[in-house]
Amino acid sequence: MRMPIPDATIIANRQQLIDKLSTFLTSKQIVIDKTTLRAYESDGLTAYQQRPLLVVLPENTAQVSEILRICCEMNVNVVPRGAGTSLSGGALPLEDGIVLAMGKFNRILDIDYDNRCVVAQSGVTNLAITQAVENRGFYYAPDPSSQIACSIGGNVSENSGGVHCLKYGLTTNNILGVELVLMTGEVIRLGGKYMDPEGYDLLGVITGSEGLLGVVTEVTVKILQAPQCVRAMLLGFPDNESAGQCVAEIIAKGIIPAGIEMMDELAIHASENFCHAGYPLDCQALLIVEIDGPQAEVDELIQVIRDIGKSRGSQYFKVSSSDEERLRIWAGRKAAFPALGDISPDYYCMDGTIPRKQLSRVLTKMTELSKHYGLRVANVFHAGDGNLHPLILFDANKDDEMEKAEEFGADILRLCVEVGGVLSGEHGIGVEKRDLMPDYFSEHDLNQQQRLKCAFDPNGTLNPGKMFPTLHRCAELGKLHVHKGKLPFPELPRF
Amino acid sequence: MQETLLPENQDQFAELARFCLSEKKSLAISGNNSKSGFGYSVQADIDASMSACTGIIEYDPAELVMRARAGTTLNEIKTVLTEQQQQLAFEPETMSALYSNSREDTIAGVFASNLSGSRRFQAGSARDHLLGFNAINGRAELYKSGGNVIKNVTGYDLSKLICGSWGTLSVLTELSFKVLPAPAVIVTAILDDLNTEKALGLLSTLATSPLHASGLALLPGGIKSALESNVTQANCTSLIRFEGSRTSVDARLREFQTSYASQMSVSLLEQDESLQIWKALSSASPVAYHPVIMKLSIPPSLALRMSQLLNEIGNCNWYLDAAGAWFWLGLETTKAVENINRFRSSLAEENGSAILYKAPDEIKNKVGIYSPAQVTLESLRLRIKESFDPANIFNPGRLDYQK
Structure with missing residues (x-):
């Protein structure tokens, strides 16, 4: 790198x-x-x-x-x-x-139930926010897999998602304000305990800016009342394609589940062996579908989803009958990464998003690539929003496997772009996908983003080397090249 | 009035922007000018409208994404979505009542003005639904941001900046946005016999109840006056909207009546009547007849105090939406400057925003369409404007709050 x-x-x-x-x-x-x-x-x-x-x-x-x-x-x-x-x-x-x-920024400053928000210092962990309000039946919706450790400030910088963001949105949809320190040392406050700040939406553009625009010191997050009823279903399918079609049909029927996850055969087996969540081992693809809301609605939707599954050839169906059982279903999914670590010395986790209808094409191509590189790949997939997490299994101690895994990963991301998707759904660009940015963005696209960076950090000293493959001086980027224009086009309609 | 240029595609618009740059001309850009009353008046050399760049480019309901050209009308998009039982969940409604015209909103206008309706507290505003776009910046370069998928963190999220920038940063040419299932059933529960304090208490409780009400408004003057755009502060009507499948809505209504409104008389507005009233609320039409209109966005816990202040000031009419987080406020021109300053100073720092949506120019120039901002913030915003539009050719002055 x-x-x-x-x-x-x-x-x-x-x-x-x-x-x-x-x-x-x-x-x-x-x-x-x-x-x-x-x-x-x-x-x-x-x-x-x-x-x-x-x-x-x-x-x-x-x-x-x-x-x-x-x-x-x-x-x-x-x-x-x-x-x-x-x-x-x-x-x-x-x-x-x-x-x-920012580890010492570890205090929750204000829990404000009347205004349905929590103000926390940026080093507070994502899960600690939920834990601080769950006794009153509230929670903070975005739940990245690392929520036990990751900080809310980091969540803002990466615009973190999680398994429930199809229904509840990403970080950007769940925060109300931040305190931010600019590279000059100036402190600004964006938003607060209300919804619509005035002027350009700086809070929105800070979110997901990967620590390149400012340092977040405090975050005001929305908290939600936990739903009345939550149940998870497992649906097993003989192939990935049927599982993918089942997801499309659930959504086309007007249902937005709290979460829909898909795992392929390798991921199912690894998880099941690792933590015994009760997954069926005779399917090629497994869906976890979670439904939440008022009891009557949940009961109704479980039936509808079961029927859709059947019509798409599901060979296995189970619905959680208790919260423990639901959590066990999720435990398998959440343990998928460590489980794969158990069957392979190393793994490399990718994070592209594709239009869901391209799933079958992408998985087929991925199998070909897997053969080409001689490396196994397991897939866990936020199926509702098209966010893929292929895990490439390799052994860093073997000659060139690390390089091969990186190349394989880059090929997968290029494939995502080729089918109309993007390089990153939730993990961010960082250094990892930095050099792939020109595969997705044109020079104009990248220059416009870098000019925005210049508005916040003219010397480019905040987190350089991340996100952009080429560093330009702001003075150079700021020059206005004017080409002789001609007016317009007599053929242009006017009124 | 000068003639308006109507580029038919993004390349033509880029050519126009190149011309403006080299000839040092500025551009007033609009869709159909349905919200031209917002912001300071723009003095530009050339008027251009994106209303000839129309058409839905891509729409697959199961992907929850639509892509359309800038000038496609909101109505056309709504019609196509309705056929597939989908909707724009942030509930944009035309502001034509507010700005006294009958022009159709374009989809680029909806996002550039960051519209949202009564479902805002649950579903977010336009900025939460724009996934990506193509635009021409003030260097006459065509660029893109975001993508056509619903989960994406590739590069800066410029969609957020573009929403609410009112055409001052770039000219949108194509937009990709999230679309969601529309509810099959909509029912609104109406309560007439609560005073403001009790009504606010109920709305606040419901906002955090698992009943998932998708509209929580308080309408002094009642339904009829709202639909006729003639709200007065006569009494206090609470509106509570439930949406979803028939089974779900019925179950929640039953629970609402037994657990939250057992001693109260509740009347129900079914489907079409419900649609009509929330459309009125989302478009500010109950107070639209006033010459001066503001929207206050506040922490809901301040709603009671704000309602008292407003009643004490008098000479203004208001209603409250989004579970106490929004006041739409209609004022007369007399004493408007004094009163606006009073609301703004009552919203001490970080306690809310107070945007002037409509007013005669002299009032806008005196108090500003936005509250005075921290100097650092102000200069950062100016640098951002410059980073997109260095020669200030797009809608010059429209959001210039240093008047």
Whole structure:
């Protein structure tokens, strides 16, 4: 992975930076020793490691602001880091940059049931928000698989999803406001405990910006009342195609389930052996369909879905009769990744989205690619919204398997784009898919995005080397090239 | 009035933008000008409309996505969706009553103005449903953002910025947006005998109940006055909407009546009557007859205090929607400036927004269509405008809040 060339002057000025930071941070807040720094070398994408210049652990917004101001002044790169669970290398450090680790921002500041929201510091974990309100029957809807560890600030940066986002949306649809520190150290507040802020929607564009536009220090999230009734179904099919058609028909019938997951044969077997969720082992494809809402509605929909399944040739049907059983069904799905880790020394998790109708074509092609590269691939799939998670199984200790897995992964993502999909459904671009961006975006598309980055961070020192394959200077991007125009087209209709 | 150019496709529009850049001309861009009353008046050299770029490009109901050209009308899109029992869940309605015209909204106009209706508190607004777009920026470059699938984090989410930018950042040419199943049955429960405080309490309880009411409004003056665009503060009618399958709606209505409204007299508005009243509420039509219109977006817990303040000020009519989070407010021009400043200052920082949707120019210029913003924020927004439209050729001045 090619990263921007480190600036030797910055590295040489390390001590000067430490001195400046030490005027307002304690020694415990500045990590300088090599051993401790190692803990920050990678995030959830462990294939890449880089020891950072320093790690800084601020405790409040004023400190974040001062750190950024100093880094801005000294032209030091900054990599923000929440819980470090990014699967796309969003928090991969830079040799000449500090890691701004938000772990000490771990307090929930306000639980406001009247306004149906919670205000939390950005390092609070996703699950902790739900845990703080569940005694009153509330929850925070987005539930990425890493929710036990991932931070809400990281969720904002990555626009995290989860298995329930078909019905309840991504992070961007579930937050009301943030406090954000710009690279200059300026602190801004966007939104609050209300729905429609004035002017350009900065909150919307911050969400999913992968830590390139600002550092989130506080988040106001919506909380929802837990549904009256939740039940999960398992439907087994003899092939992927029938399962895919079943999903399309459920949605075409006007049903938006709380979640629809699909697993292929390899994933089913690995999960079942790993955690005994009770999955049928004689099917090629398994759907988990969760329905929630008022009791009467849930009862009605279970029947409809069962019938659709039958008409599409399902050979297995089970519906959860208790919450424990429902959670067991989900436990199998949630354990799919570690389960595959159990049958293969390494795996590489991909994250493209496709129009659902292309599923069969994509899976067929993926089987061909699997043969071509000689690597097995398992598929778990957020089937409702077309978000694929192919897991490529490999052994990093074998000669070139790691490279092969990367190439295989890139081919899968190009395939997603080719059939009308996109490079990432929820894991983000980071460093992982950075160099594939030109496969999806034109130069104009990318330049417009980078110009937006310049509006927030003109020196480009906030998380450089992520998302964009080529770094341009803002001055260059900002130049306006005017070509001689001619008016228009006498043939143009007017009134 | 100067003539309006009607490019028929995105390439023609790009050519027009190139001309404007090289000749230093500015452009007033619209769809059908149905919401031209929003924002400061635009003084531009050339008028252009996207209304000739029309047509649905792609629609497969099972994918929950539609792609259409900018000038396709909202009505056409609704008709096509209705045939497949689908809808735009954010409930956009024409604002033509507000702006006293009968022009048809275009789909680009719906997103550029970030419209939303009474289902906002559950389903979000236009910005939550735009998946991707093609547009021409102020450098006359055609670019795209987002995609045609419902889950996507590839690149910055420029769709959010475009929604609510009122044609000041880029000119939308094609849009992909999420479409969702439409409910088979819609019933609205009406309660007439609660005072404002009790009604707000009930709406607030229902907003967090598992009954999943999809409309929670409070209408002083009652249904009839709302439909006739003649709301007064005579009494207080609460409206509670349930949508879904027949079985689901009936079950929830029963539970509503036994658990939340057992001592109250409840009347029901079935399908068409229901549609009619929520259409009126979503389009601000109950207060549309006022010369000055604002929308307050607030934390619901402030709703009672805000209603008291509004009644105390007098000379204004209002109704409340989105479970207490929205006030649509109609004012007379007399004392409007003083009153607007009063609402805004009562919404201390972070406590809400107060957008001026309609007013004579002199009032807009005095108080601004948006509340005064933090300086850092203001300059960031200006830099963002510049990053899309460096020569300020698109709708110059429309959102310029530094008047």
